[in-house]
Amino acid sequence: MPFNDKSRLDPSQVQDRRGRSVGRTMAVGGGIGLIILVVSLLLGANPGDLLGMIANDSSSGIQGTSETSDLQTACQTGADANSRADCRIVGYVNSIQDFWTDEFAAQNAQYTPAQTVLYSGSTEGACGYASGASGPFYCPSDQMVYLDLAFFEELTTRFGAQGGPFAEAYVLAHEYGHHVQNLFGLLDRSGDNSTGPKSMSVNIELQADCLAGVWAYHAAETGYLMTPSKEEIAQSLDAASAVGDDRIQRETQGYVSPESWTHGSSEQRRDAFIDGYQSGDINSCESPGWTG
Numbered sequence: 001m002p003f004n005d006k007s008r009l010d011p012s013q014v015q016d017r018r019g020r021s022v023g024r025t026m027a028v029g030g031g032i033g034l035i036i037l038v039v040s041l042l043l044g045a046n047p048g049d050l051l052g053m054i055a056n057d058s059s060s061g062i063q064g065t066s067e068t069s070d071l072q073t074a075c076q077t078g079a080d081a082n083s084r085a086d087c088r089i090v091g092y093v094n095s096i097q098d099f100w101t102d103e104f105a106a107q108n109a110q111y112t113p114a115q116t117v118l119y120s121g122s123t124e125g126a127c128g129y130a131s132g133a134s135g136p137f138y139c140p141s142d143q144m145v146y147l148d149l150a151f152f153e154e155l156t157t158r159f160g161a162q163g164g165p166f167a168e169a170y171v172l173a174h175e176y177g178h179h180v181q182n183l184f185g186l187l188d189r190s191g192d193n194s195t196g197p198k199s200m201s202v203n204i205e206l207q208a209d210c211l212a213g214v215w216a217y218h219a220a221e222t223g224y225l226m227t228p229s230k231e232e233i234a235q236s237l238d239a240a241s242a243v244g245d246d247r248i249q250r251e252t253q254g255y256v257s258p259e260s261w262t263h264g265s266s267e268q269r270r271d272a273f274i275d276g277y278q279s280g281d282i283n284s285c286e287s288p289g290w291t292g
Helices: 030-039 047-055 078-083 085-106 150-157 165-183 200-222 230-242 245-253 266-279
Strands: 014-016 021-023 061-063 115-119 122-125 128-131 137-139 144-148
Touching: 014 085, 078 085, 085 115, 085 165, 085 200, 115 122, 122 144, 137 165, 144 150, 144 165, 150 165, 165 200, 165 230, 200 230, 200 266, 230 266
Parallel strands: 014 115, 115 144
Antiparallel strands: 021 061, 122 128, 137 144
16 A cells, blocks of 8 residues: 655654663563453464463563664655655554544544554563564553564464555554554453453454454545555455464464454454445444444
8 A cells, every 4th residue: 555655754653662672571460461361462372371471581681673763754754654664654553543533533532642662572561561472462551552563574474464565554453443442441341351252352353353444444535545455455354364363273273262262263353354444434343332
């Protein structure tokens, strides 16, 4: 999805922590638990396994890449977003938040912007310590989206997605869908830690996929992007399928156990995005407790 070359980017919406060394402290409390069980982790890993993996990391500090870009000077226009991966993230974040600002205003509500944090290897936030292994996630405690750009390579090499720029856009739009849910108070009502195809955890994830589709429908209206092509929408659908619980379980453990799903099947996730994209209406993303 090409950006409009002359569109003006706002890099202040993205923090660049790449290349920073992070100490080995971790808060495995309500914050990281909520992320793993309810809010994010597109990887679809078993929550207990993931916590164990993070807790067993014995390193005293993790050093990311030594090359840190200055987004404030490098990412100024849509032309920059068309030529640089990190500027592309800035452009997507700008477009997504521009849409939700207008959508909230149309409903006589106020949208609170959320920053995206780019990091390499590991970082810390209000929800505790996070590593690239945990995948992109939204932290409701500090209202930030956390992303290691290496995830997009893993999405193709490990999970078999075809990749592409709009697969990245889908991932970000999904996480900002969680931010929208948080602003409406939906995440406060979803902490029952249930699993399975019809569980609240899956419902929350599918609604975020649907909200991502709603943004995609309106993306060109924000002025940052051209209208997405069929190929680009296919990239997002492929990414949604790649992180379906059934597909990941089949590839990692050799069998599917629906009772343990936390994010939904490949079909459920594709269908949820399609619902939002075809309607362009957040009301198509209704779920128990949805007040939008």
